[in-house]
Amino acid sequence: MTDLPNSPSTLYQIASLSKTFTAVAVMQLVEKELLNLDHPISQYFPDFPNGETITISHLLSHSSGIPDYLKGNFDYSKEWIPIDIVNTVSDSELEFTPGTSFSYSNTGYVMLGLIIEKVSGQPYANYIEEHIFEPSNMINSMFTVPDDLPKAEGHIEGKVGPLMHNSAAYAAGDIISSAEDLELFDRALRNNELISKKSLELMGMTHAKKFPNQYGFGWYTQDVMGKNAVGHPGGYPSGFRHYVTRLNDEELTVIVLRMR
Template identity: 85%
Template sequence: MKKFLKISSVTILVIGIVSVVALLLFGRNNHSNLSGSVSEKIDQYLTNEKFQGTVLIAKEGEVLFTQGYGMAAPGLPNSPSTLYQIASLSKTFTAVAIMQLVEKDLLSLDNPISQYFSDFPNGETITISHLLSHSSGIPDYLTENAEFDYSKEWKPNDIVNTIRDSELKFTSGKSFSYSNTGYVMLGLIIEKVSGQSYANYIEQHIFEPSNMVNSMFTVPPGVPKAQGYVDGKAGPFIHNSAAYAAGDIISTVEDLELFDRALRNHVLISKETSELMSRTHAKKFPHQYGYGWYTQDVMGKQAVGHSGGYPSGFRHYITRLNDEELTVIVLSNEMTINSKRINRHLTSIVLQQPIWIWQEKF
């Protein structure tokens, strides 16, 4: 028995050593297979990955790289001006709109949502801050309702009503749970406070001052846009009302860079407000969330970012490294592409810093 235990211990030790060595040898990618300038390396990487979509990288206020890959739709190649449903990247716009109203003293982050939804259960204990940071405990209507019909036209209040009678997932402010419902409610609050429709408010107070002339909520007939794909086949139809303030914006990588630039130049909100949005207000491993942004450590640097996806075949990711003034935007119209992983490797290439395997995920 002692001999068996000794052999087992040695075996475990050897396996541990081999695992560590393998991690050190193969767990880090320095992109040594790429050559040329940074832009050339980026192009090689995306080509090698068979990426389908559009990428834009901006550094210190200038566009460093932008290019489309593959097809946006039959007969329409992807390009930096291709229109995309940006899905949950819309949440940052909703959060900025709320913060604009806070700056104008039209609402407070501590306001209970009972002021805007008089009969909503537990509305007295749930605040606007909780909605912004996904710490309200309100269930996500997309995961709570497995049979949610994306194809039909939805009114925002009807979306909220799908979970009205559901119990909170936890006491508000005590944890983190991503809730599209909370951002639908924020859109309704914007309408009640501003007196404008959500779409009109975003157009007037965010698109226009950012010079985002190619961003919208409905694509006019005949205007080409990206089609979503799942494993190379056209994805299912989703009505553009199915996400409302949680994900209905249509934009391009070029316009998203203009939005990013407007935030960095404090055109839309003050520096102090932007910093408040970028602080962690809720967390549950492995997630940390501010207001409209995931708060992150990206390759040792303080950053914020957000994912976006539609089951119709879209997967997006944006990362903003604040101190580096670096923004990496990845929009993909192929559901099987891991846009966050692509985003992390592009960041690694631009920083000329090797990336560990776990840094692809966080």
């Protein structure tokens, strides 16, 4: 632990803000015609129950009905293999018929990470580094922080938060970044350097909803004081709470990274 003051370059575990990166990666692969949003996940998880009725689009929009593995008695502290995370809910019933409602499911984004790996032939982290971090010039974003680099430490009620192993989130939330780098990511999206304008607009459309939530692909869809917007919260039980809000029709994005 250090006493360095916080700054725009401070490294944070950004938690569920990572989901937007996963969604962008999926859209890149769709543009390359390596994925189809309407294809069933049974193509990638042949043994997953009801996989023939759940599509990639359902995973992206949290409309699959697959239970969230974090709702159970999940051990955050140990190292996890992604498929083992998926298997923790493989015997559970769907919460609803796919495509008929919304229920936030980290499991779906873990599955998307595995699909990215299968289709691209790269480990998830390597794909994100090569196809999102590098073209966005996000030189201070990573998946593992070297020992000689200081990073923000989560706190709860003034005390250091419990240990959370990064692998417990995988493609649903294991990116480490800074406010500065998240601004670079936002700028790259606005300049269509990562995905096309059409794909970006598709991400920002509402694809699933259940009051009071509306969700696109990798973002909540919102109305902010009459402005069309998207955004996402992020948090870890280790003591972090973050939020990003992005006005779609204006050059304004608000990025908040903080400890509880």
